Amino acid sequence: MNKIKNTLFSNKPVTIDENSIIMALESSCDETACAIVKGGREVLANVVASQIKTHEEYGGVIPEIAARMHLEAVNVVVEEAFKQAGLKGDDITAFAGTVGPGLVGCLLVGMNAAKSLALAYDKPFIGINHLNAHLAANFIDTDLEPPFIALLVSGGHTQIIEMNSYSDINIIGETIDDAVGEAYDKVARLIGLPYPGGPKLDKMAQEGNPFAFKLPEAKVDGFNFSFSGLKTAVLRLVKSFDGKDLPVADICASFQECVSSTLLKKVKKAAEEHCYKQIVLAGGVAANSEIRKKIFQLESEGYKVFAPPMKYCTDNAAMVASAAYFFEKTFDKTDVEVFSRA
Numbered sequence: 051m052n053k054i055k056n057t058l059f060s061n062k063p064v065t066i067d068e069n070s071i072i073m074a075l076e077s078s079c080d081e082t083a084c085a086i087v088k089g090g091r092e093v094l095a096n097v098v099a100s101q102i103k104t105h106e107e108y109g110g111v112i113p114e115i116a117a118r119m120h121l122e123a124v125n126v127v128v129e130e131a132f133k134q135a136g137l138k139g140d141d142i143t144a145f146a147g148t149v150g151p152g153l154v155g156c157l158l159v160g161m162n163a164a165k166s167l168a169l170a171y172d173k174p175f176i177g178i179n180h181l182n183a184h185l186a187a188n189f190i191d192t193d194l195e196p197p198f199i200a201l202l203v204s205g206g207h208t209q210i211i212e213m214n215s216y217s218d219i220n221i222i223g224e225t226i227d228d229a230v231g232e233a234y235d236k237v238a239r240l241i242g243l244p245y246p247g248g249p250k251l252d253k254m255a256q257e258g259n260p261f262a263f264k265l266p267e268a269k270v271d272g273f274n275f276s277f278s279g280l281k282t283a284v285l286r287l288v289k290s291f292d293g294k295d296l297p298v299a300d301i302c303a304s305f306q307e308c309v310s311s312t313l314l315k316k317v318k319k320a321a322e323e324h325c326y327k328q329i330v331l332a333g334g335v336a337a338n339s340e341i342r343k344k345i346f347q348l349e350s351e352g353y354k355v356f357a358p359p360m361k362y363c364t365d366n367a368a369m370v371a372s373a374a375y376f377f378e379k380t381f382d383k384t385d386v387e388v389f390s391r392a
């Protein structure tokens with residue numbers, strides 16, 4: 051791949067090829083991360099400073115606290131990434147940073163750090179969409195290339211995406227209310243599990259009976275999803291126990307069964323109807339044990355299935371660097387600013 055594009059801070063166009071080394075910063079929510087990736091697939095450094103311990107006390111992410119913590123951590127993760135890779139600023143081809151969607155105060159920290167590095171070393175800056183970054187996590191250490199169909203499941207989004215080339219990406223379905231990660235976090239809170247709810251619910255589900263309770267699967271047209279009805283059904287179920295001996299593991303397992311089978315059905319239908327042979331799972335919820343299990347079962351039906359390893363499912367900067375390398379459209383931005391919603 052050889053791309054010549056204009057980017058912010060580069061009057062001279064930058065050539066991106068297999069030898070390009072991109073440093074990326076990610077700070078859209080509660081992880082401050084910096085990574086260095088060569089040729090879009092080879093991770094030379096990957097540093098993540100998580101704020102989970104702090105936010106645990108409040109039961110969720112407090113944006114102002116998160117932004118301040120990013121400020122404290124950002125220089126540390128950059129220095130650590132240079133150290134891990136054994137590289138200096140002059141060795142970097144371009145600097146990338148997540149520009150949205152996410153928490154604006156948080157995004158500003160990582161994006162401005164990446165812009166400052168670009169200015170200091172006289173290199174281009176590349177602004178990256180967080181959702182493209184989650185998708186790009188699948189390029190790391192693999193030989194994946196478009197065309198493929200992707201199921202993107204995160205804290206803020208649930209989408210079925212067709213990727214026909216690095217610049218031809220179409221969303222063909224999405225949630226009409228809650229995102230999958232959001233539903234996990236809300237249900238976890240409802241049944242008394244601490245923040246971060248999604249991974250805790252997943253763990254608890256493994257000890258329960260997935261068929262203990264029949265929860266309703268929303269009937270939504272096409273490739274769209276809805277999870278708010280399911281959340282209400284869990285609330286009703288919890289109330290029916292009137293505070294007595296809540297079968298938490300069985301509720302978790304039944305909820306997880308309902309969500310994972312809905313996702314499986316839709317992504318399979320999309321792959322069948324739109325004739326894709328490769329299926330890609332992406333986003334923080336791609337770390338979920340049951341969703342992974344069900345999607346990988348599609349391999350027995352002839353599909354090639356990809357899902358990032360755990361460390362590249364949840365927020366990290368390696369996926370941001372990979373997106374900077376692969377997604378052609380990201381190179382067209384010359385005056386990017388942060389944004390909160392997609």
Ligand code: KG4
Pocket residue numbers: 180184203204205206207230231232234235246247248249252333334335337338339363364365
């Ligand atoms: O992709 P991500 O960073 O969110 C956005 O970019 O919006 O992922 C965070 C989301 C949270 O909702 C978290 O609860 C969920 O991913 N998550 C999980 C698991 N690990 C993370 N949900 C279910 N099972 C998991 N194992």
Ligand code: ZN
Pocket residue numbers: 180184204205334364365
């Ligand atoms: Zn994310």
